[in-house]
Amino acid sequence: MANMKEIAKLAGVSLGTVSHVLNGSATVREPLRKRVMDAVASAGYQPSQLARGLRRDKTNMIGMIIPDVTNPFFPAVVRGAEDVAFEHGYRLVLCNTDNDHAKEIVHMNELRTYLPSGLIVIPSSFSDLTAQAESFRRSGAAVVCVDRLPLNWNGDTVTADNEKGAYDATNYILRQGHKQLAMITGPRHLTNSTNRLKGFKRALAEKKIHLGPEYIQEANFDQHGGYAKTLLLLRMIPRPTVIFAGNDMIAFGALLAFREMGLHCPDDISLFGFDNLDLAEMTSPPLSSVSQPGYQMGTTAAQILMDRVRGDDGPPKHVVLDTAIKIRDSVGKPVTGDNVHTSRTPARAARVSRTGRKR
Numbered sequence: 502m503a504n505m506k507e508i509a510k511l512a513g514v515s516l517g518t519v520s521h522v523l524n525g526s527a528t529v530r531e532p533l534r535k536r537v538m539d540a541v542a543s544a545g546y547q548p549s550q551l552a553r554g555l556r557r558d559k560t561n562m563i564g565m566i567i568p569d570v571t572n573p574f575f576p577a578v579v580r581g582a583e584d585v586a587f588e589h590g591y592r593l594v595l596c597n598t599d600n601d602h603a604k605e606i607v608h609m610n611e612l613r614t615y616l617p618s619g620l621i622v623i624p625s626s627f628s629d630l631t632a633q634a635e636s637f638r639r640s641g642a643a644v645v646c647v648d649r650l651p652l653n654w655n656g657d658t659v660t661a662d663n664e665k666g667a668y669d670a671t672n673y674i675l676r677q678g679h680k681q682l683a684m685i686t687g688p689r690h691l692t693n694s695t696n697r698l699k700g701f702k703r704a705l706a707e708k709k710i711h712l713g714p715e716y717i718q719e720a721n722f723d724q725h726g727g728y729a730k731t732l733l734l735l736r737m738i739p740r741p742t743v744i745f746a747g748n749d750m751i752a753f754g755a756l757l758a759f760r761e762m763g764l765h766c767p768d769d770i771s772l773f774g775f776d777n778l779d780l781a782e783m784t785s786p787p788l789s790s791v792s793q794p795g796y797q798m799g800t801t802a803a804q805i806l807m808d809r810v811r812g813d814d815g816p817p818k819h820v821v822l823d824t825a826i827k828i829r830d831s832v833g834k835p836v837t838g839d840n841v842h843t844s845r846t847p848a849r850a851a852r853v854s855r856t857g858r859k860r
Contacts, residue, residue, distance in 0.1 A: 512540035559641055563591045563806065564612040565621045566605060570597040572722065572750065573778045574795055575623065578647060581799025582621050589807050591618060598625045600721075609633040619643040619806040621799075624651040626688055643809030645802045650692040657809070659802040659820045661793035663693045666824030667700030667745070670773050670791050673826055674743050675708055679771065679835045683716040683741035685730045685751050694722075697747055697775060716741060720751055727754025735762050735770075742835035743771035749778045752788055767833035777827050787829035794822050 596608040687694035720726025746752035752774035777792035
């Protein structure tokens with residue numbers, strides 16, 4: 502591969518002129534600049550981003566760390582961030598933590614050695630990034646946290662209005678006449694999960710509806726957790742007439758549990774999710790869900806980071822994006838009849854319509 506000296510010789514200019522053109526360190530007359538770029542194209546020259554970063558104290562790389570690459574919500578956030586980064590001439594490098602804080606720290610420490618211009622983080626479970634973030638900041642790199650807030654964090658953040666989304670969804674459920682509700686939350690140490698639970702409880706409190714603590718179950722934000730906790734809720738007496746899932750992955754697990762127990766949604770039990778994944782429209786029945794703008798979360802975080810890279814040293818920015826409820830077919834009127842108070846097995850289940858008549 503050609504080097505800068507060979508480019509200079511091929512273009513008939515000095516090495517300094519080539520450096521100014523490639524690094525943008527000084528203005529070069531257009532005819533000379535064109536000769537250099539023609540020589541670069543002809544020779545197939547690729548500048549070393551790491552070498553350039555050593556000269557500038559940072560590269561054009563943006564690091565992004567997410568907790569679970571298999572969760573369908575996160576790719577939209579990543580895509581939004583990557584689109585903005587690419588538009589501004591930066592390249593996004595993605596790391597997955599598997600919700601493991603120790604792995605998260607390893608990624609952060611290693612990314613720092615590549616002199617990134619910034620870092621976008623969706624924190625893992627039990628995440629405390631204060632020391633690592635300060636290390637990035639001291640090196641001149643910006644840090645933005647998205648979706649969840651780590652412990653003791655006072656930097657830039659982009660989140661969705663999780664509490665209002667859950668509040669609006671719960672109010673819709675209550676308007677359908679449900680009084681025996683249950684919720685499967687995500688891990689309660691995560692800020693997005695706790696805020697969704699707050700919204701759920703606030704709506705119930707306003708309607709003076711009391712639920713025993715056993716009707717609020719905690720699970721990981723995945724299908725397996727939703728499945729296991731739904732089976733537990735379905736065996737309770739009285740059985741809930743509706744389950745509000747802390748995210749759509751939990752809701753998908755709940756649908757599997759309904760099927761295993763011979764229950765039909767929403768004829769026997771209703772279900773509401775959170776995230777509004779594309780898959781929510783494809784389930785049977787299509788899933789009602791709270792929509793949060795994943796792509797916009799990514800673009801907003803990346804734009805804040807671009808502003809920081811370009812010299813914005815103002816106070817921390819805390820952007821909270823709106824949510825909206827998407828109503829589909831998974832929520833109906835509460836079931837009437839004895840099946841509310843018993844847990845039926847598939848072999849003995851008699852389907853009951855929304856009017857209470859057997860069919």
